Structures are given as structure tokens and as C-alpha cells.
Amino acid sequence: MSKKRVAIIGGGITGLTAAYFIQKEIARGTMDADYALYEAGPRLGGSIQTDYTNGFVIEQGPDSFLTRKTSMSELANELGLVDDLVTNQSGAYILHDKKLHRIPEGAVMGIPTKWRPFLSTGLFSFKGKVRAALDLALPKSHHTGDQSVGAFFRRRLGDEVVDNLIEPLLSGIYAGNIDQLSLQATFPQFQQIEQKHRSLILGMKSQQATQQKIQPIFVGPDKKPANMFLTFEGGLQSIVEALGERLEHAHVNMPVTSVEKDGERYRVTFNDGTVDVVDHVIMTTRHQHTAEILSQYDFVKPLKEMTATSVATVAVAYPLSAIKKDLDGTGFVVSKKSNYTITACTWTHKKWPHTAPEGYGLLRAYVGRASDEAIVYESDEVIMEAVKRDFKDIMGIEESPSFYKIKRFEQSMPQYEVNHGNKIASVREKLKETLPGVVLAGASYNGIGLPDCVNQAKQAIDEVMDR
DSSP states (O other), X not given: XXXXXXXXEOOSHHHHHHHHHHHHHHHHTSOOEEEEEEOSSSSSSTTOOEEOGGGOOEESSOOOEETTXXXXXXXXXXXXXXXXXXXXXXXXXEEETTXXXXXXXXXXXXXXXOHHXXXXXXXXXXXXXXXXXXXXXXXXXXXXXXXXXXXXXXXXXXXXXIIIIIHHHHHHHHOSOTTTBBHHHHOHHHHHHHHHHSSHHHHHHHHHHHOOOOOOOEETTTTEEXXXXXXXXXXXXXXXXXXXXXXXXXXXXXXXXXXXXXXXEEEEEETTSOEEEXXXXXXXXXXXXXXXXXXXXXXXXXXXXXXXEEEEEEEEEEEGGGOOOOOSSSEEEEXXXXXXXXXXXXXXXXXXXXXXXXXXXEEEEEEOBTTBOGGGXXXXXXXXXHHHHHHHHHHOOOSOOSEEEEEEEEEEEEOOBTTHHHHHHHHHHHHHHHOTTEEEOSTTTSOOSHHHHHHHHHHHHHHHHHO
């Protein structure tokens, strides 16, 4: 059997991981193949971009990954980066009615598991708290198909908990409309809890009492258990560089324009007219780019119809003396009904103490969400003025910043709308029939977090090896 050739399209974390593990399998002798990774832009890493201005460590894209999803920390260990892992400080707030409210202790996605903090919070009216408690008495739904996250939680806990707590938390993750977001594609476990326990509150309390503890990850010189999130002391760019240094066949500035079947193989055509003929293609590009590359095939229509939101991160450095409202916490998310431009703000120097030099603070604001993206396309000056107005009103900051960095991610946040899972499954089924050597992986499909992307890369390799 002749040696197989694999093309990996896209040099973000999914593509880099796929290339790394293919190269590993080849070196091990378990895969008789060669590969090439093709990235359209001038750099590897996709949305991961770390800036190092004036001694700061500034994440312009994602700033961390979930500890409980272990694929990223396992990859870090393989790459010799485990000693660079650092964990977050905790203590987040919700901005509602111009007041910062600490997220009630024990609230899991808005579901109260501890009554005292929930009853004492100012986030909800007495009526809203009573409505949430009705979850204890409501019957379970007999709805078996997909539904929106908003519809599910409104039915169980009421509008106030959704609008004042769940919606701002989810907006910080998906930048989407909670009443269109697919429950099965994002948080299927809550539907399963309702079916098993009827009440979400009782179900979550039961799970917390009986669930086995995950083996902790120990970080830092004292080897203390990690909190909810992890990152690298040198920034997430560290893992991009570690992967890139190990890859023997990664190419930048090579945009792919089409992938077409050529007998039993595939023609990968680039914008300069050159062609690579391969046996397998792992496509890790965003769904809209994948739809363009495969535009001659009708089955990609759901990818063309899939929406994405534009967002921007605004990192702002100040002397600590300028930050008047010095709260004990790591940042806040903003209720949608609040009249602010920013959707969230991380007190980065508190969440990640390694990111700012002594005497300085680093704030990272976020702008843009579904149906409210116009600000992302404004000039840097307009965006910064809006952020400064919000900072002054919320935190009393009146001084001009030492500097700021704005990074736009246009049409970059895939929206997992209701029936997302079914649509992607249908695309994959037809892809397997029509182009059996082509595999889809990445944030547009089965999870947007970095560990989700690493897992999808591994699954894509398994598919290639099984064929």
C-alpha cells in the first residue's frame, strides 16, 4: 500500500494539534503517511494571540481554558509546558442596574445549590427568587428534541434568573442570543438532569453530593490544586510556539480556494493556482470558510446558513492608582438590559497576577454580541471612547490609560443555534458519502473551547487512520 498524504487546512489550535499528533503517529510507525498543514494567514495560532507590550502579558483572543477538560493540560505536559501552567484567582460579579453583584455562591449556571447566598443576593427581586424556587415543584418536560437554552431555563427558573444571571454568563462565552442558542449543542447535561431528577435544583444538589471528584491538576511551585481555569505564564502563545517549533511541514500564507474529488484522491487548490493532491483532508477552518472551499457541493448549505458574531477585545493598562473601585474579584459580566457598550470586563491583573508589572492594572473589556455588533466595526478611537465612558461610570476611572490594544474578531464566534447538532451531523453524513476522505473539525462544530478543539483534532485523526 502506497504512503498516504494528508492535508490539514487551517493553522489554529485544531489544525496545529492535528498536525502534531499525525506527525507523532508517523514517527511511531503507526501511520504510513506524510502531511502538510496550510494556513491562509501569515502566522499560526488562529484566535490565540498574545501581546507582550511593556512587560504586560495581554491575551487578545482567548485567555484560558477549562481545567476540568483535560486535553489541553495533557497536551501541555507532552510539550514540556506543564510547569508554565498557572491557575486563576476567583470571584466574579454581574453588573445589573448599575450595581456590581457578586455571583451567588453555589449558583451553577444560575441554578441555586446553596439557599442563603441566593436568597440574600440583590440580583433578583423577591418575586424572582420565589419563581426560581418553583423549580422544586414543576414537573419535568416531555420535550425530547432540541430547544433553546433560554426557553429551557425560563421554564425551570423564570425570566429574572435568565436575564440577570444566565444570559450575561453565556454571552461572555458564546456572544449569542440565549433564546436561539441550542441546549443540546451547549449544555445537554441540564436536560439530562431534568429528565432524571425532575428538578434542576434537586438534581444539581444530588450530583454534587454523589459525583466522583476529578483528579486535580497541581500547578505552581507549591503544587496547589488548580481552580476553574488554566493558562500559561508566558501566555497562550506559548503552546502555539511549542507546537509550531515541532512541526516539520507547516506552511503559512497559503490560502486554499477549493477542495475537489479527483478519482480516489483530492485536489487542494491554492489562490496562486498551485495544487496539492492528497488522500485525506482535515478541514479546521471556520464554517463559512469551509463552505466557500467546498462551495461546489450542495450539502454544505447548512454551513453557509450558520451565523457567526463579531466581537472585539479591548485591553487597557492603567496605573493601579487610577482604578478607584478596587473590588475583591476578577471581573464582571454585564446584564443585557444594562445600558452599556461593554459586555464584560476582566480585571486581568487580579485574575492572572502574572500579566501586569508591579504597580499597574490590566483591564480587558469585550464589545459585540448577537444583534449588537456595530461597535466592532467602528474606529479604535470610537471603541475606546465608549469603553472609557463605561469604565468611568462603572469603576470611577477618569485617568487616561497608559496604553490600549484593540483586537477585532469579525464573524468569528460560531452560533450554535437550535438543531445545530442535527445539522452538523447531516453535513458530516453527506460529506462521508460524497467526499469520504474529508473530515471537519474545529470551533464551528462540537465545542468552542480550546480543549474542545484539541479533542476534535484527535477525533479527526482517528477517522483518517480508520479509513
